[in-house]
Amino acid sequence: MSQDVADIAAAALPLRSEDDLDPLLERIGGSRIVLIGEATHGTSEFYRWRAALTRRLIAERGFSFVAVEGDWPDCHAVHCAVSGAAGSPEDPAEALRGFHRWPRWMWANAEVADFVRWLRAHNTARPGQQPVGFHGLDVYSLQDSLQSVLDYLREHAPEHVDTALAAFRCFEPYGEDPTAGPLVPLSCRQEVVALLRAVRERREQQSRDGLAPGFVAEQNAAVAEGAERYYRTMLGGGGDSWNVRDEHMVDTLDRLLQAYGTGAVVWEHNTHIGDAGATPMVSAGMTNVGRLVRERYGEGDAVLVGMGSYEGEVIAGRRWGATPQRFPVRPARPGSAEALMHEAVSGDDALFVFPPEQHQPDWQQQTLDHRAIGVVYGTEGGGYVPSVLGRRYDAFLHLDRTRALEPLHERETTAEEAETYPSGV
Structure with a gap:
């Protein structure tokens, strides 16, 4: 030995x-x-x-x-x-x-x-x-998160719905295909930043209860902003997209701890x-x-x-x-x-x-x-x-x-998503 x-x-x-x-x-x-x-x-x-x-x-x-x-x-x-x-x-x-x-x-x-x-x-x-x-x-779920923010604003802040729709429509042609990252117009980033600002302003006017609908909407807006950066950097090579993803996860953890x-x-x-x-x-x-x-x-x-x-x-x-x-x-x-x-x-x-x-x-x-x-x-x-x-x-x-774990679904969907280093982790 x-x-x-x-x-x-x-x-x-x-x-x-x-x-x-x-x-x-x-x-x-x-x-x-x-x-x-x-x-x-x-x-x-x-x-x-x-x-x-x-x-x-x-x-x-x-x-x-x-x-x-x-x-x-x-x-x-x-x-x-x-x-x-x-x-x-x-x-x-x-x-x-x-x-x-x-x-x-x-x-x-x-x-x-x-x-x-x-x-x-x-x-x-x-x-x-x-x-x-x-x-x-x-950082994934771009489309789902945008839809959630839109639903929240329709109910709680209709004056900001146009901002959400602009972001949604900007990304709609590209779906959640990460290979489209370099094709998405730079204006899309401006749209999601404006969306995040609008949701945060709305939340500042309400209760600071972090699990209230406003908090959930803010996090979905942050996902949209992070996803835009992630997809845009992914095909650039190196560790940039990995870093964007992990930094987003820790930023989310910070908000939850608060x-x-x-x-x-x-x-x-x-x-x-x-x-x-x-x-x-x-x-x-x-x-x-x-x-x-x-x-x-x-x-x-x-x-x-x-x-x-x-x-x-x-x-x-x-x-x-x-x-x-x-x-x-x-x-x-x-x-x-x-x-x-x-x-x-x-x-x-x-x-x-x-x-x-x-x-x-x-x-x-x-x-x-x-x-x-x-x-x-x-x-x-x-x-x-x-x-x-x-x-x-x-x-x-x-x-x-x-032993292998036991999936609840017999089959998987075939939607594509970004692979991550090493081999999807």
């Missing part, structure tokens, strides 16, 4: 039940932002352990909302369902079934359905208290929540959610939790827009972080809570290959991101052999 493997074995904590998350809860302490990652968007155990940690943060630490790598309008329907809003379905899984942008399985799956049902029951048991929310952070005033749990891919400064992303001029949150809130107020596996299976598409399939997750590359952990824990699951940098063993400070699988399953299934685990995360869940 190598020294690194021996050190990994010494650092491994058991991970068999939710009670085994106690050391991680202790590490989180009084931090008010916990970011929980995943190495794939199609692995059951990642979703279930993430939900287990989130349940404890909500029930025991009073965390007030979950923010996910999903579209604002679709996730708002789930938020209404878990909050028991009038007209929403009693079963929040019905709201998940309403997701329509590929890949629907990323949120419309049995694992998330179990969690949002628990969340509704938790909120129902606390009448008179602010419900724990469920919100989307992502509205709720207490703790946030963020669910995204490892490539978003693991600090980009511990990977080659930063040398390519790219940032990400984890790095931005640490910069804005300080490392003491944010805890970054990664997850990975050695082998198993995953739900993914063979290409963008394809019907999801179960694919193998092959045994991890020799010498990778996952392979070393597999050897150290003899095939068991394990929790690693990283100490402060000055107390970290060598393996936590080395650059190791670290697997990342997106929603598109390529020839090798996924790639590896060289990472210094002790700086990229504050803790890590190694789930040695994993």
Whole structure:
């Protein structure tokens, strides 16, 4: 056994039940932002352990909302369902079934359905208290967000409807096709900026309740503004479009924290929540959610939790827009972080809570290959991101052999959307 493997074995904590998350809860302490990652968007155990940690943060630490790598309008329907809003379905899984942008399985799956049902029951048991929310952070949903703003203004501020219609009509010929980004007139950006200004002015005149219709409309207007920038920069190459997307997600998180005033749990891919400064992303001029949150809130107020596996299976598409399939997750590359952990824990699951940098063993400070699988399953299934685990995360869940999650839909829609590095994360 190598020294690194021996050190990994010494650092491994058991991970068999939710009670085994106690050391991680202790590490989180009084931090008010916990970011929980995943190495794939199609692995059951990642979703279930993430939900287990989130349940404890909500029930025991009073965390007030979950923010996910999903579209604002679709996730708002789930938020209404878990909050028991009038007209929403009693079963929040019905709201998940309403997701329509590929890949629907990323949120419309049995694992998330179990969690949002628990969340509704938790909120129902606390009448008179602010419900724990469920919100989307992502920059997509341009057309849906524009339509939502238009509907809001028709009801609450008809004097601004013309502004919304101008933005809607500007983008209407291009739909949500990201390849049209360079073709969209520059005037479209002016239209969405004017729309965002109009909605914000309207909100300033109303209650500061962050979950009021005005807040929802403002966020949809911000999505439209962010989507315009994202699509315009995407085909320019480099990390600009990635940065636009992640900056938008953190800006949305900022607004939610201002509205709720207490703790946030963020669910995204490892490539978003693991600090980009511990990977080659930063040398390519790219940032990400984890790095931005640490910069804005300080490392003491944010805890970054990664997850990975050695082998198993995953739900993914063979290409963008394809019907999801179960694919193998092959045994991890020799010498990778996952392979070393597999050897150290003899095939068991394990929790690693990283100490402060000055107390970290060598393996936590080395650059190791670290697997990342997106929603598109390529020839090798996924790639590896060289990472210094002790700086990229504050803790890590190694789930040695994993299973594919269970989608709620048998087939996917074929609507195109922008692929993101690496392979749709």
